[in-house]
Amino acid sequence: MGMMLTIHPEKCTGCRNCELACALEHEGYFRIKASRIHVYAWEREAFSVPMMCQQCSDAACVSVCMPKAMHRDAETGRIEYDAAKCIGCKMCVQACPFGNAAWDALTESILKCDTCGGDPACAKICPVGALEWADPDLAVQPRKKSFAAKLKTAYAEARS
Amino acid sequence: MKVQYFALLRNATHKREETWTRPAADVRGLLTDLCTTYGEPFAKWVMENGELAKFVVVLVDGHDVRSLAGLDTPLADTSEIAVFPPLAGG
């Protein structure tokens, strides 16, 4: 089973190191608006969530892309972007239900997470493990288990 | 003697403080005993190769043992000892 970039938003501190690493990796300097990952913050409640391409199995961006610039790599299962084929119609930007494809005016191309070719810079720099490059099954184990523990406690209380 | 724990050491001992009744002539004796009692989660912050771990703060009656006699600082039945893992603020 392919690896996946998993988000653990409950751990996110809002530091945006992921955006910086992504920008430097792809652009060679800290042009943060070129980051393929964005952290959304709810400042009143001090809560943040990082968002990037979810590599959907039935990807809307692939469906709408006529020149097939957006395509699925058969081997990795990831959605890849071929800038050479892109005609700049921005249909993918409109189609992605999560808003994870963006148009970069400076380079006239699409910004979309490519997992840095299977070695994501964002996951490496995240200081608290809110981003994890992992086997999708294993990635959610801790969350499943901690929730299961809550159910266990609830049942124990109900019985006593 | 009374021993108080702070920050991570509260997790390691599951206590804020306790009345220590086992004999301890000096800080070395007390800490060695505590490390044995609470194991690695406690010991790793407090003692290293028989010496005080870096940045651990041990107070006897409010005075840092490093300004007294270090691990050889004597203790009495009425001593109050406070142990802090490395910490900071501002």
Place this chain on the structure above:
Amino acid sequence: MNGWMGKILRVDLGSGKVSVERLDPKLAHDYIGARGLGTKIMWDEVDPNVDPLSPANKLIFAPGPFSGTFAPSAGRYDVVTKGPLTGTIAASNSGGSFGAELKFAGWDVVILEGKAAAPSYLWIADDKVELRSAAHLWGKDVPTTTEMLYAETAEDAKVACIGPAGEKLVLFAAIMNEMQRAAGRTGVGAVMGSKNLKAIAVRGTKGVRVADKDGFAAACAETSRKIKEHPVGGTGLRLYGTDVLVNILNSVGGLPTGNFRTGQFATADKVGGESLAARELQRPRGCFACIISCGRGTKVLSPKYAGAGEGPEYESAWGFGPDCNIDDLDAVTKANYICNELGLDTITMGSTIACAIEMFDRGIIGTAETEGLELLPGNAEAMVEAVRLTGMGEGFGKKLGLGSWRLASMYGHPELSMTAKKQEMPAYEPRAIQGIGLNYATNNRGGCHVRGYTISPEVLGVPMKVDKDATEGKPALVALFQNLTAAIDSSGACLFTTFGLGAEDYAAMLAPLTGEAWTAEEFLKCGERIWNLERLWNNRAGFTAADDALPPRMTQEPMPSGPSKGAVSRVPEMMPEYYAVRGWSPAGEPTTEKLRELELA
């Protein structure tokens, strides 16, 4: 340029005129950025005798060369101006994202001059700069103002603003960014309010350039490793936040209690970081590019003090807690939220209330003066209400808003104000800890702990342990910390990076970033230069050696109880050596020789 963006934005708020200037690379190298660069501009352009709340004062926002890069925990900025609380040069440092965003918009410095004709806000979108009406924002609290500005500028803009406190010229009003981070001290928010400037909103699409990309990435990986491996920065601060200090200061008898009457508070643990982690804490938070995550996302559930936000930090918890003899953490947290929402410095606020409480307790003032507030030690409800009144400029809050020195003087008892140069001393007792007292007395912005944080060696033993009760060696130690901190503040780095890093590490990151040669010595020398320039400014503003002093309680009233019973602060006996170590005259003025050495003459 690399690291720096190379441009200064100057706005005349009265005429609306916007000008762009080039950042002189020599100035950038000598003063680094942020605090240093802002101070140099103030020195060159503003008369130190100016009225801080007049249009002739200037307000400078400046990030550092690290801000906007992934130098670990180094995305900060400073607000530099003449401080209305103290009359000294004021540089207030803040985290969040605002400073980095100024860099992305292409700016190293934003200078605000004059006064807008009506409440306004500045909208900076890269090179496009507009002064817009803030009539609809005036009177609104910080969170509401911020959200309204996101809606009318850009969702991903960053906002620095004042709340009602700054508008009403409370002398310790803060400037808040990202709702929860503060350029807190010395009243920089009041300067902003006096200019009719409600907010600055900024959005940037440019990038910070790096001279040697691989070299910089490697240097940052190394400094990140050092910070993470240090038990304090790597673990402790994320788990417990700065409030973890309550118990250790209390245990050594150095937790100022009841307006600095004594140094221990029996129920201190109830407002410490361990209690905060168990009760109100929701999650840790981190500023831009931070790997330490000391921020506290918190929530109070009890209906009486319900709220959510960030904090309290150690100084804030102390000010509303032990300094007022209060141990109700919900109330303390609520007071902190109100300060964030209305834009107030938590340290001066807490200490001013503590002063009012002592005066009330002694019968110097009563409910007639406080307009009904029962300001007794331990009265949490009255404390919280006092904060709200101060932020809104209502009732007794109008007097509290002057700070403790002017408040206590009004009733004939300035000696009950726990201040140095009229700024309230933070949460460490000078009688129990000799070095921090010397730092309070000599700090260029008055009672300040961060910019000479000798608590690290004196209490925590970081990087090495020194005897807190000794005076020997303290003058040199204080001066060293003050110099290093000045350089770090100017680079954009957070002071918590000092848990793990030394001067050589900052130089090791600056070199590949800027493409310039940097050594530890040069970095430290910049810090010393900046400190001396601040001192020159203050001397010109009329400050003398007589102002390098602590309240008489610290030097004349022995500590009544606790492990430091009987101790007094020996600042007066340390002062001559401090001046000597600094290369100053016995009157506390930098000598011509020292100024030449620092290229200030």
